[in-house]
Amino acid sequence: MSNVLEFRGINQSFGGIKALSDVSFDLAKGSITGAIGPNGAGKTTIFNVITGAYRPDSGSVKLNGQELLGLAPYRIARAGISRTFQNIRLFPSMTVWDHMLLSQAPRTPMLGRLIPARKVTERAEEMMELFGITGVRDRIAVSLPYGVQRKVEMARAYAMEPQLLLLDEPVAGMNHDEADHLREVLLGLRGRGLSIFIIEHDMRFMMALCDEIHVMNYGRKIAGGKPSEIQSDPAVIAAYLGEDA
Amino acid sequence: MLSSYQAGLVADGSILLLGALSVYVILSTGQLSLGNAGFMAIGAYLSSWLTVSVGMPLTLAIVISAAVSAVFGLIIGFPALRLKGLYLAMATIGFGEIVRTFFLNFEPTGGAGGFSGMEHVPLWYILGWTVFTLGCVMVTERTRWWLEIRAVNDDELAAGLVGMNTTVTKLMAFMTGAAIAAVAGALFAHQTLYIEPASFGFERSTEFVLAMILGGSSLAAGSIVGAALLILLPELLRDFVDWRIAIFGALLVAVLLVRRQGVLDRNLFGLARLWRRVN
Ligand SMILES: Nc1ncnc2c1ncn2[C@@H]1O[C@H](COP(=O)(O)OP(=O)(O)OP(=O)(O)O)[C@@H](O)[C@H]1O
Ligand SMILES: [Mg+2]
Numbered sequence: 001m002s003n004v005l006e007f008r009g010i011n012q013s014f015g016g017i018k019a020l021s022d023v024s025f026d027l028a029k030g031s032i033t034g035a036i037g038p039n040g041a042g043k044t045t046i047f048n049v050i051t052g053a054y055r056p057d058s059g060s061v062k063l064n065g066q067e068l069l070g071l072a073p074y075r076i077a078r079a080g081i082s083r084t085f086q087n088i089r090l091f092p093s094m095t096v097w098d099h100m101l102l103s104q105a106p107r108t109p110m111l112g113r114l115i116p117a118r119k120v121t122e123r124a125e126e127m128m129e130l131f132g133i134t135g136v137r138d139r140i141a142v143s144l145p146y147g148v149q150r151k152v153e154m155a156r157a158y159a160m161e162p163q164l165l166l167l168d169e170p171v172a173g174m175n176h177d178e179a180d181h182l183r184e185v186l187l188g189l190r191g192r193g194l195s196i197f198i199i200e201h202d203m204r205f206m207m208a209l210c211d212e213i214h215v216m217n218y219g220r221k222i223a224g225g226k227p228s229e230i231q232s233d234p235a236v237i238a239a240y241l242g243e244d245a
Numbered sequence: 246m247l248s249s250y251q252a253g254l255v256a257d258g259s260i261l262l263l264g265a266l267s268v269y270v271i272l273s274t275g276q277l278s279l280g281n282a283g284f285m286a287i288g289a290y291l292s293s294w295l296t297v298s299v300g301m302p303l304t305l306a307i308v309i310s311a312a313v314s315a316v317f318g319l320i321i322g323f324p325a326l327r328l329k330g331l332y333l334a335m336a337t338i339g340f341g342e343i344v345r346t347f348f349l350n351f352e353p354t355g356g357a358g359g360f361s362g363m364e365h366v367p368l369w370y371i372l373g374w375t376v377f378t379l380g381c382v383m384v385t386e387r388t389r390w391w392l393e394i395r396a397v398n399d400d401e402l403a404a405g406l407v408g409m410n411t412t413v414t415k416l417m418a419f420m421t422g423a424a425i426a427a428v429a430g431a432l433f434a435h436q437t438l439y440i441e442p443a444s445f446g447f448e449r450s451t452e453f454v455l456a457m458i459l460g461g462s463s464l465a466a467g468s469i470v471g472a473a474l475l476i477l478l479p480e481l482l483r484d485f486v487d488w489r490i491a492i493f494g495a496l497l498v499a500v501l502l503v504r505r506q507g508v509l510d511r512n513l514f515g516l517a518r519l520w521r522r523v524n
Binding site: 077098156 | 400
């Protein structure tokens with residue numbers, strides 16, 4: 001199986017803090033990969049490097065063989081990577097529907113953006129259906145409950161027709177049933193060929209979802225492998241001692 | 246028929262509305278310009294020179310002036326990308342003053358003495374440009390382009406990560422605003438028939454901003470209300486002579502205290518739509 005993303009030898013520091021130290025991993029095409037680790041381990045920083053929000057000190061990030069480092073964030077997004085945020089970032093003035101239309105705009109030619117074509121509105125409706133937010137279509141997105149906002153963010157990200165979807169703690173703010181439903185949705189997306197990279201603290205959720213998991217601690221990758229292998233890895237158990245373990 | 250006095254008020258209101266729209270388009274991307282009188286001056290002087298000295302038809306002169314002003318908008322737009330909030334506002338004030346000082350010292354267009362010789366335009370011509378421009382902005386407001394503009398204003402970083410080229414959006418807004426202000430300037434010049442650098446000072450720029458904020462800065466229609474209020478209130482307060490400016494100021498403060506978003510706002514329109522759907 002080929003890789004959708006190759007993240008190699010990345011170093012990222014902020015002043016004296018080394019947020020990422022020589023971190024490398026690959027994401028297999030059409031798989032769901034997880035990243036776990038204690039608070040401040042560097043998980044979100046990985047997302048920020050991939051999406052071009054940060055410029056790392058060294059290393060390389062390739063999407064299907066194309067180097068991403070140095071590209072502006074909007075170019076990376078158009079190349080096929082979309083994400084959600086740990087601290088939800090929806091557009092405060094917009095309805096759910098606006099978000100669905102907007103996220104498809106960058107891939108539409110200039111004039112096509114004047115009036116949403118039927119294809120666009122159909123996809124927008126499909127996205128809302130998929131994530132179960134059709135009922136709140138005309139509500140201002142930021143006025144909705146936290147868990148629903150996360151769904152709007154995911155729908156916005158997926159509406160961009162990405163090859164790789166990055167999810168930063170999507171289950172936070174959701175109850176058990178919602179989390180289970182989300183897992184089904186994500187497995188369904190994988191079935192459609194989408195690659196997903198997900199950060200999440202909820203171990204029960206991650207174990208049943210991911211094909212592979214990478215474990216971060218203090219800016220280093222300390223383990224990586226199948227969920228079952230991770231669970232019994234001594235380094236991982238040590239990192240989590242005094243936390244969840 | 247309107248008396249010539251009333252016609253003058255309508256013309257002033259139209260030009261003010263265009264000025265307010267020029268600020269509105271730029272502000273919609275989160276950039277506050279306090280220098281739009283500078284673009285207005287460029288439009289006024291260039292179009293007047295083209296009609297008087299070159300003998301060009303007015304409409305063509307206006308189109309050319311708007312295009313040239315848009316180029317200046319682009320030039321201002323680039324440094325503006327690096328400035329935020331107050332600092333951007335200060336920089337645009339600086340731009341306005343540079344333009345004013347330029348025309349003050351530029352003898353070919355009369356320097357401090359001003360420039361004249363333009364032919365008077367009929368009211369319908371001014372109204373035509375105003376309705377056309379307002380229409381363009383209001384139609385654009387209903388497109389996905391406008392969603393992109395709002396996204397830049399809402400959260401620029403997120404907009405970039407959703408795949409939007411925020412740089413292009415912000416530059417386009419500055420260019421469009423500059424072009425609209427130039428149209429306002431050209432119409433102003435051919436309505437008053439005499440222009441001087443003092444007509445395009447800081448007060449002019451703030452008047453534009455005021456009309457837009459008063460009427461409502463979240464939709465173009467707000468500028469109509471704002472421009473109308475700004476033109477009509479001083480007239481209605483005529484009886485108070487000496488106190489009229491003070492009363493006017495107090496009213497302004499009151500409106501902004503009660504409705505910070507201005508007289509009209511997007512939600513008001515949204516509510517109206519909801520009301521229609523429910524009934
Ligand atoms: N922009 C920044 N400036 C300075 N330091 C930063 C910045 N971004 C991240 N860091 C630091 O890098 C380290 C890793 O942060 P990161 O957000 O990646 O952690 P995380 O694994 O996502 O943690 P959490 O589980 O709490 O979300 C932290 O020490 C953080 O303070
Ligand atoms: Mg994080």
